[in-house]
Amino acid sequence: MKVFDRQAILASLDIEQAVLRLEEGFVAFSEGRVQVPPVQAFAFPHANGDCCIKSAYLEGSETFTVKVSTGFYDNPGKGLESNDGMMLVFCARTGAPLGLLADGGWLTCIRTALAGRIVARLLAPSRVEAIGMLGTGMQARLQLAHLMPVTACRELVVWGRDPARLEAYRGFARTLGFNVRVASKPQEVAQAANLIVCATPSREPLLQAAWIRPGTHVTALGADSVGKQELDPALVGMAQRIIVDSAAQCSQYGEVSHALEAGLIERAQLVELGAVLAGQAPGREHDDQVTLADLTGVAIQDAQIAQCAWASLQR
């Protein structure tokens, strides 16, 4: 088994290939061609830590993947990063361990960002006037960078809680070539932008339905576990197209879970991303629709990006 570090993975990953593999993965997932065993989770309350193990296999694929992710939130006080992670790639014909991708969680960040790119390509209005970003962390940066190939818009309105991080984000976005406006509250983002990405760890709604302009697309990434929420359930209720990565998982703890619970939407309104990619369901139908993508993150994304990274490393 070969071990690859983050730097080697970063240097060799073919992003366009990764997008194709992720699209293929979403389609296969929605068609029931992915084996996804139950997530394994540990809690380490004495160390303020947790660990989860996600595994997936796209039937017929060359490889399958086991991902171990850890979050130990007292680590920064010890001079260590909070999050770590690795993916193990195995041969699906012999079971042989092929590669240990010691990516430190980086591949998970990338596959999440690329899912944002994929839904933006399918759902963004034809003319994006400004990109709105809630959040200033690593994922907010990756989302912005990976939106660039799918929209010509270089206007950005960004909001975040921490002024210093907001200022740093402004510098980052300018370096990418964006005209940046810093918003003092989420409402300003909603009023200026018609392609909004929510990439915060919020546990309460940040965006209200009343603020959203007709024709806006919203991608929400933050509700990746129970208790997290970025959107007013009424905003979910007003969306004319609701695209989810996994209907089962989003119904459990995604943004749509709150709207389902409140009776503002019905389960039948949820359309899986894989179905849209396969042409089985429409994405955006016209430029006045409010569309929503609720992305909670699915293990098939890990399996697909790991296979792609491993293949790139072989070249």
Next chain:
Amino acid sequence: MKVFDRQAILASLDIEQAVLRLEEGFVAFSEGRVQVPPVQAFAFPHANGDCCIKSAYLEGSETFTVKVSTGFYDNPGKGLESNDGMMLVFCARTGAPLGLLADGGWLTCIRTALAGRIVARLLAPSRVEAIGMLGTGMQARLQLAHLMPVTACRELVVWGRDPARLEAYRGFARTLGFNVRVASKPQEVAQAANLIVCATPSREPLLQAAWIRPGTHVTALGADSVGKQELDPALVGMAQRIIVDSAAQCSQYGEVSHALEAGLIERAQLVELGAVLAGQAPGREHDDQVTLADLTGVAIQDAQIAQCAWASLQR
């Protein structure tokens, strides 16, 4: 993350420490102090293969463990071994990956053998006249070798389906110092031995209740997944003490599952090994009792032997 191969692990593992760690693990498991997420399983029907991922954390322990085991049964035709496996050891205070034990499944074999040693110490009759072994594979060898520290008996009666493997086993046991008698059927083993170990992949009963002598202890290891069985359910029904590694798991697919289903025993008769080790329940009470240990294999064994192996490798 350091990678260690089978040879390095084999050379450094401290067996007596491993026994202590396993006993500690069984006790903690029965006291509910072990986090054991659901097993993850994959099927690869096109390649006649499977994979399972077992993880465990003994609360308060320095480390936690993720084990990946594969079985690809067409591998021998490709010049590869059928079974492979590895254990990943992580720090429970920071989440840092500490070691990849590329043991190829060897630690699983050892922890299974040591569980056999532990139950034999607790349950074997005071005078073992002969050890009976059903099976001639790797596990049957390890069981015999690891029984030696807990019994002075050097008489062995062994049975197996394959004459060539039986002959090889005879040679192996002689090398260990045993007087070996080869049995032509399981009944002969039962009639000669009062400490019997069943280590076969059988899917039908091999040992009948009527053959068992008073005072015999039987350890059954083979029923480690649905469909496997080595004992006549009536033999389970006649046992006066039934010790299981996990009441939940053994009730699901261990030897006791068949007897429970047939109404020959009640769930309340199952006593976990951890409870006996903790002094919460008796083991063998007198020399005329027939005792049974049903060992299906639990993930805490993996976590404990992995921690022990990793600690040995640090010295």
